[in-house]
Amino acid sequence: MIEEIRAHVAEKLQELDGVVGLRQTAEGTAPYLFRQGDDLSQLVLHPRYPLSPIVSLLQKRYPEARFGIVARGCDARALVEMAKREQVDPDRLYLLGVACTAEEAEECHCADPAPDPAPWLQAEVIGAPAEGASPNPIVVEYEGMSLEERRAFWRQQFLKCIKCYGCRNICPECFCESCALEDEVWVERGLLAPPFPMFHLIRAMHMSGRCVACRQCELTCPAHIPLTVLYDLIRRDVGNLLGYVPGADIEAAPPLSLTLDEAPLLVETIPH
Amino acid sequence: MEYKNVLTTCIYCGCGCGLYLEVLDGEIVGVIPAKEHPVNQGRLCIKGWNAADFVYHPDRLKTPLIRKNGELVEATWDEALSLVAERLGAIKAESGPNSLAFLSSAKCTNEENYLMQKFARAVIGTNNVDHCARL
Numbered sequence: 224m225i226e227e228i229r230a231h232v233a234e235k236l237q238e239l240d241g242v243v244g245l246r247q248t249a250e251g252t253a254p255y256l257f258r259q260g261d262d263l264s265q266l267v268l269h270p271r272y273p274l275s276p277i278v279s280l281l282q283k284r285y286p287e288a289r290f291g292i293v294a295r296g297c298d299a300r301a302l303v304e305m306a307k308r309e310q311v312d313p314d315r316l317y318l319l320g321v322a323c324t325a326e327e328a329e330e331c332h333c334a335d336p337a338p339d340p341a342p343w344l345q346a347e348v349i350g351a352p353a354e355g356a357s358p359n360p361i362v363v364e365y366e367g368m369s370l371e372e373r374r375a376f377w378r379q380q381f382l383k384c385i386k387c388y389g390c391r392n393i394c395p396e397c398f399c400e401s402c403a404l405e406d407e408v409w410v411e412r413g414l415l416a417p418p419f420p421m422f423h424l425i426r427a428m429h430m431s432g433r434c435v436a437c438r439q440c441e442l443t444c445p446a447h448i449p450l451t452v453l454y455d456l457i458r459r460d461v462g463n464l465l466g467y468v469p470g471a472d473i474e475a476a477p478p479l480s481l482t483l484d485e486a487p488l489l490v491e492t493i494p495h
Numbered sequence: 496m497e498y499k500n501v502l503t504t505c506i507y508c509g510c511g512c513g514l515y516l517e518v519l520d521g522e523i524v525g526v527i528p529a530k531e532h533p534v535n536q537g538r539l540c541i542k543g544w545n546a547a548d549f550v551y552h553p554d555r556l557k558t559p560l561i562r563k564n565g566e567l568v569e570a571t572w573d574e575a576l577s578l579v580a581e582r583l584g585a586i587k588a589e590s591g592p593n594s595l596a597f598l599s600s601a602k603c604t605n606e607e608n609y610l611m612q613k614f615a616r617a618v619i620g621t622n623n624v625d626h627c628a629r630l
Contacts, residue, residue: 240496251531253515270530270537277517281498284519288496326501387541389528443528443536 229263242291275301275395279310291317297437299338300470301395318343322350322379330360342473361452382416383446390440396433431457432477507542511600533583590622600627
Protein backbone atom coordinates (compact mmCIF):
# COMPACT_ATOMS: atom_id res chain seq x y z
CA MET A 224 0.00 0.00 0.00
CA ILE A 225 2.82 2.41 0.83
CA GLU A 226 4.21 2.14 -2.71
CA GLU A 227 0.82 3.05 -4.11
CA ILE A 228 0.67 6.09 -1.81
CA ARG A 229 4.18 7.21 -2.78
CA ALA A 230 3.28 6.93 -6.47
CA HIS A 231 0.15 9.03 -5.94
CA VAL A 232 2.11 11.67 -4.05
CA ALA A 233 4.80 11.78 -6.76
CA GLU A 234 2.13 12.35 -9.38
CA LYS A 235 0.29 15.00 -7.37
CA LEU A 236 3.50 16.89 -6.60
CA GLN A 237 3.64 17.86 -10.27
CA GLU A 238 0.62 20.10 -9.74
CA LEU A 239 0.60 20.84 -5.99
CA ASP A 240 2.97 23.07 -4.02
CA GLY A 241 3.61 20.30 -1.53
CA VAL A 242 2.13 17.33 0.31
CA VAL A 243 2.07 17.01 4.11
CA GLY A 244 2.96 13.54 5.34
CA LEU A 245 5.30 11.66 7.63
CA ARG A 246 8.99 11.47 6.75
CA GLN A 247 11.29 8.83 8.13
CA THR A 248 14.97 9.69 8.36
CA ALA A 249 17.88 8.34 10.41
CA GLU A 250 16.81 10.53 13.33
CA GLY A 251 13.20 9.34 13.39
CA THR A 252 9.79 9.95 11.87
CA ALA A 253 8.05 13.32 11.91
CA PRO A 254 5.64 15.45 9.88
CA TYR A 255 7.13 17.00 6.75
CA LEU A 256 6.14 18.98 3.68
CA PHE A 257 7.16 16.87 0.69
CA ARG A 258 7.99 18.93 -2.37
CA GLN A 259 8.80 18.01 -5.94
CA GLY A 260 12.20 16.31 -6.11
CA ASP A 261 12.12 15.05 -2.50
CA ASP A 262 12.97 11.42 -1.79
CA LEU A 263 9.54 9.80 -1.51
CA SER A 264 10.97 6.52 -0.24
CA GLN A 265 11.07 8.43 3.07
CA LEU A 266 7.28 8.83 3.10
CA VAL A 267 5.80 6.50 5.75
CA LEU A 268 2.54 6.08 7.70
CA HIS A 269 3.74 5.41 11.25
CA PRO A 270 3.63 6.60 13.96
CA ARG A 271 0.49 8.76 13.72
CA TYR A 272 1.09 12.48 14.27
CA PRO A 273 -1.68 15.07 13.89
CA LEU A 274 -1.15 16.45 10.37
CA SER A 275 -4.15 18.74 9.89
CA PRO A 276 -2.67 21.61 11.99
CA ILE A 277 0.31 21.65 9.62
CA VAL A 278 -1.98 22.11 6.63
CA SER A 279 -3.59 25.01 8.47
CA LEU A 280 -0.20 26.55 9.27
CA LEU A 281 0.99 26.26 5.67
CA GLN A 282 -2.23 27.54 4.12
CA LYS A 283 -2.16 30.61 6.37
CA ARG A 284 1.48 31.30 5.54
CA TYR A 285 0.93 30.74 1.81
CA PRO A 286 -2.59 31.97 0.99
CA GLU A 287 -2.30 31.16 -2.71
CA ALA A 288 -0.65 27.75 -2.45
CA ARG A 289 -2.32 24.39 -2.96
CA PHE A 290 -1.27 21.59 -0.64
CA GLY A 291 -2.04 17.92 -0.30
CA ILE A 292 -2.15 15.74 2.78
CA VAL A 293 -1.71 12.03 3.35
CA ALA A 294 -4.58 11.70 5.80
CA ARG A 295 -5.99 8.97 7.95
CA GLY A 296 -9.65 9.00 8.92
CA CYS A 297 -9.01 11.09 12.02
CA ASP A 298 -6.91 13.64 10.08
CA ALA A 299 -9.71 13.98 7.53
CA ARG A 300 -12.38 14.44 10.23
CA ALA A 301 -10.17 17.03 11.94
CA LEU A 302 -9.85 18.91 8.65
CA VAL A 303 -13.66 18.98 8.29
CA GLU A 304 -14.09 20.64 11.68
CA MET A 305 -11.16 23.00 11.03
CA ALA A 306 -12.66 24.02 7.67
CA LYS A 307 -15.92 24.96 9.40
CA ARG A 308 -13.99 27.26 11.69
CA GLU A 309 -11.93 28.81 8.88
CA GLN A 310 -8.70 27.13 9.90
CA VAL A 311 -8.25 25.39 6.56
CA ASP A 312 -9.49 26.20 3.07
CA PRO A 313 -10.97 23.02 1.56
CA ASP A 314 -10.78 24.47 -1.95
CA ARG A 315 -6.99 24.55 -1.80
CA LEU A 316 -6.56 21.05 -0.42
CA TYR A 317 -6.03 17.67 -2.00
CA LEU A 318 -6.76 14.81 0.36
CA LEU A 319 -5.05 11.48 -0.17
CA GLY A 320 -6.88 9.32 2.32
CA VAL A 321 -5.42 6.15 3.79
CA ALA A 322 -7.75 3.62 5.35
CA CYS A 323 -6.43 2.20 8.61
CA THR A 324 -6.00 -1.55 8.83
CA ALA A 325 -8.25 -3.59 11.09
CA GLU A 326 -5.39 -3.85 13.62
CA GLU A 327 -4.82 -0.10 13.63
CA ALA A 328 -8.55 0.54 14.03
CA GLU A 329 -8.70 -1.89 16.93
CA GLU A 330 -5.74 -0.21 18.63
CA CYS A 331 -7.65 3.10 18.64
CA HIS A 332 -11.10 1.52 19.17
CA CYS A 333 -11.94 3.62 16.12
CA ALA A 334 -15.52 3.48 14.90
CA ASP A 335 -14.68 5.23 11.64
CA PRO A 336 -11.23 4.15 10.45
CA ALA A 337 -11.35 5.31 6.81
CA PRO A 338 -11.37 8.87 5.46
CA ASP A 339 -14.52 10.01 3.69
CA PRO A 340 -13.65 11.59 0.32
CA ALA A 341 -17.10 13.26 0.03
CA PRO A 342 -16.37 16.64 1.68
CA TRP A 343 -13.41 17.38 -0.56
CA LEU A 344 -13.22 18.74 -4.08
CA GLN A 345 -10.20 16.57 -4.73
CA ALA A 346 -9.78 13.38 -2.79
CA GLU A 347 -8.89 9.75 -3.17
CA VAL A 348 -8.84 6.97 -0.62
CA ILE A 349 -6.36 4.12 -0.71
CA GLY A 350 -6.93 0.83 1.11
CA ALA A 351 -10.09 -1.05 1.95
CA PRO A 352 -12.06 0.45 4.85
CA ALA A 353 -11.88 -1.81 7.91
CA GLU A 354 -14.96 -2.52 9.94
CA GLY A 355 -15.38 -0.27 12.96
CA ALA A 356 -13.47 -1.67 15.93
CA SER A 357 -14.72 -2.88 19.28
CA PRO A 358 -15.68 -0.16 21.80
CA ASN A 359 -13.17 1.09 24.34
CA PRO A 360 -13.38 -1.41 27.27
CA ILE A 361 -12.91 1.41 29.82
CA VAL A 362 -15.98 3.16 28.39
CA VAL A 363 -17.97 -0.05 28.69
CA GLU A 364 -16.81 -0.49 32.28
CA TYR A 365 -17.54 3.19 33.06
CA GLU A 366 -21.08 2.95 31.79
CA GLY A 367 -21.74 0.23 34.35
CA MET A 368 -20.72 2.51 37.24
CA SER A 369 -22.97 4.44 39.62
CA LEU A 370 -22.72 8.24 39.74
CA GLU A 371 -20.58 8.05 42.89
CA GLU A 372 -18.27 5.53 41.28
CA ARG A 373 -17.96 7.71 38.20
CA ARG A 374 -17.03 10.74 40.30
CA ALA A 375 -14.46 8.68 42.20
CA PHE A 376 -13.08 7.36 38.89
CA TRP A 377 -12.51 10.84 37.49
CA ARG A 378 -11.22 12.22 40.78
CA GLN A 379 -8.57 9.51 40.81
CA GLN A 380 -7.69 10.05 37.15
CA PHE A 381 -7.57 13.86 37.25
CA LEU A 382 -5.47 13.83 40.44
CA LYS A 383 -2.68 12.46 38.24
CA CYS A 384 -2.76 15.51 35.95
CA ILE A 385 0.52 17.46 35.87
CA LYS A 386 -1.09 20.30 33.90
CA CYS A 387 1.31 20.04 31.00
CA TYR A 388 -1.40 21.25 28.59
CA GLY A 389 -0.27 18.48 26.23
CA CYS A 390 -3.86 17.39 25.57
CA ARG A 391 -4.65 20.90 24.39
CA ASN A 392 -1.38 21.45 22.55
CA ILE A 393 -1.54 18.31 20.45
CA CYS A 394 -5.27 18.58 19.70
CA PRO A 395 -5.98 19.45 16.05
CA GLU A 396 -9.18 21.20 17.12
CA CYS A 397 -7.53 23.44 19.75
CA PHE A 398 -6.52 26.56 17.87
CA CYS A 399 -8.03 29.43 19.89
CA GLU A 400 -5.62 32.34 20.29
CA SER A 401 -6.58 32.74 23.94
CA CYS A 402 -7.40 29.66 26.00
CA ALA A 403 -9.76 29.50 28.98
CA LEU A 404 -7.33 27.04 30.59
CA GLU A 405 -4.74 29.83 30.80
CA ASP A 406 -7.22 32.37 32.17
CA GLU A 407 -6.80 32.89 35.92
CA VAL A 408 -10.54 33.52 36.21
CA TRP A 409 -11.03 29.81 35.52
CA VAL A 410 -7.74 28.13 36.40
CA GLU A 411 -5.63 29.29 39.31
CA ARG A 412 -1.92 29.32 38.55
CA GLY A 413 0.57 27.17 40.39
CA LEU A 414 -1.88 24.53 41.62
CA LEU A 415 -1.32 20.82 41.10
CA ALA A 416 -3.43 18.81 40.54
CA PRO A 417 -5.66 21.36 38.81
CA PRO A 418 -9.06 22.05 40.39
CA PHE A 419 -11.32 18.98 40.19
CA PRO A 420 -13.25 18.59 38.00
CA MET A 421 -13.32 21.99 36.31
CA PHE A 422 -9.98 22.01 34.51
CA HIS A 423 -10.78 18.92 32.48
CA LEU A 424 -14.47 19.68 32.15
CA ILE A 425 -13.78 23.15 30.73
CA ARG A 426 -11.76 21.52 28.02
CA ALA A 427 -14.32 18.77 27.53
CA MET A 428 -17.07 21.38 27.17
CA HIS A 429 -15.04 23.28 24.60
CA MET A 430 -14.37 20.08 22.67
CA SER A 431 -18.01 19.08 22.41
CA GLY A 432 -18.95 19.28 18.75
CA ARG A 433 -15.25 19.42 17.89
CA CYS A 434 -13.58 16.22 19.10
CA VAL A 435 -13.01 13.90 16.15
CA ALA A 436 -11.70 11.00 18.26
CA CYS A 437 -8.11 11.04 16.99
CA ARG A 438 -6.88 9.93 20.45
CA GLN A 439 -3.80 12.13 20.28
CA CYS A 440 -4.60 13.70 23.69
CA GLU A 441 -4.59 10.33 25.41
CA LEU A 442 -1.42 9.23 23.63
CA THR A 443 0.48 12.35 24.69
CA CYS A 444 -0.73 12.43 28.31
CA PRO A 445 2.30 11.88 30.59
CA ALA A 446 -0.07 10.94 33.42
CA HIS A 447 -1.80 8.22 31.37
CA ILE A 448 -5.28 9.67 31.95
CA PRO A 449 -7.74 7.77 29.71
CA LEU A 450 -8.95 10.95 28.03
CA THR A 451 -10.69 9.17 25.17
CA VAL A 452 -13.20 7.86 27.71
CA LEU A 453 -14.19 11.44 28.50
CA TYR A 454 -14.28 12.44 24.86
CA ASP A 455 -16.08 9.30 23.69
CA LEU A 456 -18.83 10.13 26.16
CA ILE A 457 -18.93 13.79 25.06
CA ARG A 458 -19.20 12.66 21.43
CA ARG A 459 -21.95 10.24 22.36
CA ASP A 460 -23.92 12.95 24.17
CA VAL A 461 -23.49 15.49 21.38
CA GLY A 462 -24.75 12.82 18.97
CA ASN A 463 -27.72 11.85 21.13
CA LEU A 464 -28.68 15.36 22.19
CA LEU A 465 -28.03 17.33 19.05
CA GLY A 466 -27.68 14.77 16.29
CA TYR A 467 -24.19 16.06 15.47
CA VAL A 468 -21.19 13.92 14.57
CA PRO A 469 -17.98 15.99 14.46
CA GLY A 470 -16.00 15.50 11.28
CA ALA A 471 -18.78 13.78 9.35
CA ASP A 472 -20.53 16.44 7.28
CA ILE A 473 -18.72 19.57 6.12
CA GLU A 474 -22.06 21.35 5.53
CA ALA A 475 -23.48 20.72 9.03
CA ALA A 476 -23.09 23.70 11.35
CA PRO A 477 -21.45 23.00 14.74
CA PRO A 478 -24.25 22.88 17.34
CA LEU A 479 -22.52 25.12 19.86
CA SER A 480 -22.44 27.86 17.22
CA LEU A 481 -26.24 27.70 16.96
CA THR A 482 -29.15 28.60 19.22
CA LEU A 483 -31.48 25.95 20.63
CA ASP A 484 -34.12 27.17 18.16
CA GLU A 485 -31.78 26.39 15.29
CA ALA A 486 -30.61 23.09 16.77
CA PRO A 487 -33.20 21.80 19.25
CA LEU A 488 -32.36 19.09 21.76
CA LEU A 489 -33.37 15.65 20.58
CA VAL A 490 -34.10 14.35 24.08
CA GLU A 491 -36.14 15.60 26.99
CA THR A 492 -33.74 14.83 29.80
CA ILE A 493 -30.01 15.39 29.78
CA PRO A 494 -28.15 12.16 30.64
CA HIS A 495 -25.49 12.03 33.34
CA MET B 496 8.82 27.09 1.06
CA GLU B 497 10.05 24.53 3.57
CA TYR B 498 8.38 22.81 6.52
CA LYS B 499 10.34 20.24 8.46
CA ASN B 500 10.89 18.93 11.98
CA VAL B 501 14.29 18.90 13.63
CA LEU B 502 14.91 16.37 16.40
CA THR B 503 16.53 17.71 19.55
CA THR B 504 16.66 17.04 23.29
CA CYS B 505 14.73 19.11 25.79
CA ILE B 506 17.10 21.48 27.59
CA TYR B 507 15.09 21.88 30.79
CA CYS B 508 16.14 18.92 32.95
CA GLY B 509 18.21 15.80 33.10
CA CYS B 510 15.49 13.43 31.78
CA GLY B 511 16.45 14.14 28.19
CA CYS B 512 13.07 13.95 26.47
CA GLY B 513 13.13 13.93 22.68
CA LEU B 514 11.23 16.64 20.89
CA TYR B 515 10.91 18.01 17.39
CA LEU B 516 11.23 21.68 16.63
CA GLU B 517 8.77 22.55 13.88
CA VAL B 518 10.63 24.74 11.40
CA LEU B 519 8.79 26.74 8.75
CA ASP B 520 11.05 28.60 6.32
CA GLY B 521 13.93 28.59 8.78
CA GLU B 522 11.90 29.82 11.75
CA ILE B 523 10.87 27.70 14.75
CA VAL B 524 7.06 27.70 14.93
CA GLY B 525 6.32 24.93 17.41
CA VAL B 526 7.27 21.86 19.42
CA ILE B 527 6.09 18.29 18.83
CA PRO B 528 6.94 15.47 21.27
CA ALA B 529 8.91 12.70 19.57
CA LYS B 530 6.78 9.55 19.57
CA GLU B 531 9.64 7.16 18.87
CA HIS B 532 11.95 8.57 21.52
CA PRO B 533 12.75 5.92 24.16
CA VAL B 534 12.64 8.37 27.08
CA ASN B 535 9.34 10.20 26.63
CA GLN B 536 7.52 8.14 23.97
CA GLY B 537 5.52 11.05 22.58
CA ARG B 538 4.91 12.81 25.87
CA LEU B 539 6.27 16.04 27.37
CA CYS B 540 5.81 18.08 30.52
CA ILE B 541 4.91 21.76 30.39
CA LYS B 542 8.55 22.77 30.22
CA GLY B 543 9.18 20.56 27.20
CA TRP B 544 6.12 21.88 25.39
CA ASN B 545 7.53 25.39 25.86
CA ALA B 546 11.17 24.49 25.33
CA ALA B 547 11.54 26.73 22.28
CA ASP B 548 9.90 29.85 23.69
CA PHE B 549 13.16 31.51 24.66
CA VAL B 550 14.66 31.25 21.19
CA TYR B 551 13.21 34.49 19.80
CA HIS B 552 12.38 36.09 23.16
CA PRO B 553 13.32 39.78 23.19
CA ASP B 554 14.89 39.41 26.66
CA ARG B 555 17.17 36.60 25.57
CA LEU B 556 20.82 37.32 26.36
CA LYS B 557 22.93 37.23 23.25
CA THR B 558 26.21 38.45 24.71
CA PRO B 559 27.78 38.16 28.18
CA LEU B 560 27.00 41.02 30.57
CA ILE B 561 29.54 42.57 32.96
CA ARG B 562 28.48 44.72 35.88
CA LYS B 563 30.24 48.06 35.62
CA ASN B 564 29.47 50.79 38.15
CA GLY B 565 26.34 48.89 39.22
CA GLU B 566 24.99 48.47 35.68
CA LEU B 567 25.05 45.35 33.52
CA VAL B 568 26.83 46.18 30.28
CA GLU B 569 27.13 44.01 27.17
CA ALA B 570 30.60 42.55 26.71
CA THR B 571 32.51 40.26 24.35
CA TRP B 572 33.22 36.65 25.30
CA ASP B 573 36.95 37.37 25.43
CA GLU B 574 36.37 40.22 27.85
CA ALA B 575 33.98 38.18 30.03
CA LEU B 576 36.16 35.06 30.17
CA SER B 577 39.28 37.11 30.95
CA LEU B 578 37.46 38.83 33.81
CA VAL B 579 36.17 35.51 35.24
CA ALA B 580 39.64 33.91 34.99
CA GLU B 581 41.29 36.90 36.61
CA ARG B 582 38.77 37.08 39.49
CA LEU B 583 38.79 33.29 40.12
CA GLY B 584 42.60 33.37 40.20
CA ALA B 585 42.64 36.35 42.56
CA ILE B 586 40.06 34.88 44.98
CA LYS B 587 41.90 31.55 45.03
CA ALA B 588 45.22 33.33 45.77
CA GLU B 589 43.68 35.49 48.50
CA SER B 590 41.36 33.02 50.26
CA GLY B 591 42.27 29.52 49.06
CA PRO B 592 40.49 27.15 46.61
CA ASN B 593 37.73 26.22 49.09
CA SER B 594 36.48 29.79 49.03
CA LEU B 595 35.09 28.97 45.58
CA ALA B 596 32.18 26.71 44.58
CA PHE B 597 31.00 25.41 41.22
CA LEU B 598 27.34 24.92 40.41
CA SER B 599 26.59 22.99 37.27
CA SER B 600 23.31 22.22 35.59
CA ALA B 601 20.97 19.42 34.56
CA LYS B 602 20.51 21.40 31.34
CA CYS B 603 24.11 20.69 30.36
CA THR B 604 25.33 17.52 28.73
CA ASN B 605 27.19 14.85 30.71
CA GLU B 606 30.37 15.97 28.99
CA GLU B 607 29.89 19.60 30.00
CA ASN B 608 29.19 18.58 33.59
CA TYR B 609 32.28 16.37 33.58
CA LEU B 610 34.37 19.29 32.39
CA MET B 611 32.90 21.54 35.08
CA GLN B 612 33.82 19.24 37.96
CA LYS B 613 37.20 18.51 36.40
CA PHE B 614 37.89 22.23 36.23
CA ALA B 615 36.79 22.66 39.87
CA ARG B 616 38.87 19.78 41.20
CA ALA B 617 41.94 19.72 38.95
CA VAL B 618 42.41 23.39 38.04
CA ILE B 619 40.99 25.25 41.04
CA GLY B 620 41.50 22.50 43.63
CA THR B 621 38.16 22.31 45.42
CA ASN B 622 35.51 19.64 45.89
CA ASN B 623 32.79 22.31 46.20
CA VAL B 624 30.75 20.99 43.25
CA ASP B 625 26.97 21.02 43.18
CA HIS B 626 24.13 21.42 40.74
CA CYS B 627 21.42 23.89 39.87
CA ALA B 628 18.66 22.08 41.75
CA ARG B 629 20.33 23.09 45.05
CA LEU B 630 21.27 26.59 44.00
